[in-house]
Amino acid sequence: MKTKRTTPAVSIKDLGIVRSGKPVLSDFSAEIPKGKVVGLIGPSGSGKTTLMRAIVGVQRIKRGTVTVYGRPAGNAWLRRRVGYMAQTLSVYADLTARENLDYFSAMMGARASETKALIADLELEDCADRLVQNLSGGQQARVSLGVALLGAPKLLVLDEPTVELDPVLRRKLWQRFRRLARAGTTLFVSSHAMEEAEHCDHLFLLRGGRLLASDRPAALRRRTGSLTIGEAFLKLVGGNS
Amino acid sequence: MNARRTLATAKRVLLQLRHDPRTLLLIVGVPILLVTLLRYVFDDSPAIFQQFGPIVLGLFPFTVMFIVTSITTLRERTSGTLERLLAMPAGKLDLLLGYAIAFGVMAVIQALAVSAVALGPLDLNIEGSVVSLVAAATLDGLLGMALGLFVSAFARTEFQAVQFMPAVVLPQYLLCGLFIDRDQMAPLLRDVSDWLPLSYSVDMIERVARDTAITSELTGDFLIVLAFGVGALVLGAAPLRRRSA
Numbered sequence: 001m002k003t004k005r006t007t008p009a010v011s012i013k014d015l016g017i018v019r020s021g022k023p024v025l026s027d028f029s030a031e032i033p034k035g036k037v038v039g040l041i042g043p044s045g046s047g048k049t050t051l052m053r054a055i056v057g058v059q060r061i062k063r064g065t066v067t068v069y070g071r072p073a074g075n076a077w078l079r080r081r082v083g084y085m086a087q088t089l090s091v092y093a094d095l096t097a098r099e100n101l102d103y104f105s106a107m108m109g110a111r112a113s114e115t116k117a118l119i120a121d122l123e124l125e126d127c128a129d130r131l132v133q134n135l136s137g138g139q140q141a142r143v144s145l146g147v148a149l150l151g152a153p154k155l156l157v158l159d160e161p162t163v164e165l166d167p168v169l170r171r172k173l174w175q176r177f178r179r180l181a182r183a184g185t186t187l188f189v190s191s192h193a194m195e196e197a198e199h200c201d202h203l204f205l206l207r208g209g210r211l212l213a214s215d216r217p218a219a220l221r222r223r224t225g226s227l228t229i230g231e232a233f234l235k236l237v238g239g240n241s
Numbered sequence: 242m243n244a245r246r247t248l249a250t251a252k253r254v255l256l257q258l259r260h261d262p263r264t265l266l267l268i269v270g271v272p273i274l275l276v277t278l279l280r281y282v283f284d285d286s287p288a289i290f291q292q293f294g295p296i297v298l299g300l301f302p303f304t305v306m307f308i309v310t311s312i313t314t315l316r317e318r319t320s321g322t323l324e325r326l327l328a329m330p331a332g333k334l335d336l337l338l339g340y341a342i343a344f345g346v347m348a349v350i351q352a353l354a355v356s357a358v359a360l361g362p363l364d365l366n367i368e369g370s371v372v373s374l375v376a377a378a379t380l381d382g383l384l385g386m387a388l389g390l391f392v393s394a395f396a397r398t399e400f401q402a403v404q405f406m407p408a409v410v411l412p413q414y415l416l417c418g419l420f421i422d423r424d425q426m427a428p429l430l431r432d433v434s435d436w437l438p439l440s441y442s443v444d445m446i447e448r449v450a451r452d453t454a455i456t457s458e459l460t461g462d463f464l465i466v467l468a469f470g471v472g473a474l475v476l477g478a479a480p481l482r483r484r485s486a
Contacts, residue, residue, distance in 0.1 A: 057483065058328050058484055060485060074484070076330065079329055079330045080329070086321050088320065088321035090321035090325045091322065092253070092322060094257050094260050094261060095256055095260065103253040106245055107246050107331045108330065109246075
C-alpha cells in the first residue's frame, strides 16, 4: 500500500555554500515538513545561520537547490509568505517598537491592524512607544520576532529567537510556536541550547556544515541510548569522528 | 515600485531623524552658523560675501546630505534591517525613492532656513528668485544624497564611511570653480572638472545669483546635476543585492 506523501514545506538538495573561500555547507540535503516545529541544533559555527539564510533566499549559494513551497527560495511569491528573524536585531534602534512594526507592516503589505494585535500578543503594550534602543534585550527580541510574524507567514525561519530571553519568556515563546504550528505554520528554529530541542517535532543536528542526524527527539535519544539530546549529540559526534 | 512602501520608507527615515533632535539641529544650525561666519570674516569686503555666499549655500546641502545618507545606509546594512527589507516584498526602488523623498524634504528645510538667514539679516543679494535658489540648493542636497548612497556600498565601517567625505567631496570643492575659475585651471584639471557634478552645481547657483531670468543655461545646469544624481542613484542601487555571500 502506498501512502501519499505531502510535499514538504522546504526541500534542500545537495546544497553547497562557500563563504570567503571556506565551505560552510557541503552536500546538504534535508526536508522540512509542513506544519511542524523543526529545530536546527548545533554548536556555533556549524552553519546554522547560513542554512537559514539560504532558505530565506538572502544567501548566495554555490550549488544545489533550495525549494520552499514548490518555489525557488527567495522568489517574489515567497517574500510575502516567509517570516525571518535573524540573529542580529534587524530592527531600527532609533524608532519605537510600534513605529518599527508599522513600518515593516507597510513594507510587507500586511494589514495595519496587525501591529496592534502583535503588540498585545507579544506583551509589548507597556514599552510599545519607547525607542527600541532603550528596551531590554528580551523586549528587543520580541520586537524583532513581531516583525517576523507580520503578514501571518506560512514559514517562519527563526535564528536563535530565545537567546536573550529568561526561562519564563522562553517557555511562553515555545508555547506560541506550538500554537502557530497547530494552526498550520511551519517553523524552523535554530538554537545552540540542546535542552530546547525537546520542544521540537523534528531535529536537524548540524556539525561542521554537515547533517549529523535528522530525526524526532525521542527517536534520537532512543537510537543513541541517551537521556538528553545533548548526550545524544555527543554520542553522535563521537561515533563520527 | 509601490507608492505605499515608498511613502512608508520616507516617513520612517523622517521619524528616525525626529527622534534625533541633535542631528536635526546640526543639519539646520551648522550651515547657518557657517554662512554667518563667512559674512563677518569678510566684513570689510562685502563683495566677496556676495560672490561666494550663494555658492556656499549650494555646498551645504550637498555635503551634509552626503554624510547623513552614507552613514544611514551603512547602518541599515550593518544592523541587518536592509537584509530584512530585501527578504520582504519591498523593491530597491521603494527604498531609494523613499530615501530621496525624506532627504529631499530635509534638503528643502535646510535650504529654506539658510536662505532666509542669508538673504535676510546677512543682506546677501541675488538677481534670481528665491524659489530658484531653494530649488538649486535642494537639488544639490539630493545629489549629495545619491553620491552618499553610492559610496556607502564601498564602506564596511562608519570610520570608512566618514573618510569618504574628504575623498569624494573635497576634490570636487577644489575643482568646482569655488577657489579659482575653472577656465583658469590647467587644461587637465579643467577637463577633469567637466566630469564632476559639483562643477555644474556651482555654475547653476552662480547663474541664479547673476541672472534675473531662468535662462536655458540655468535649465541646462539643472538637468545635468539632476542627471548626475539619477546616475549615482542607479549606481547606488546596484550593490543592494538580495543575496549576499
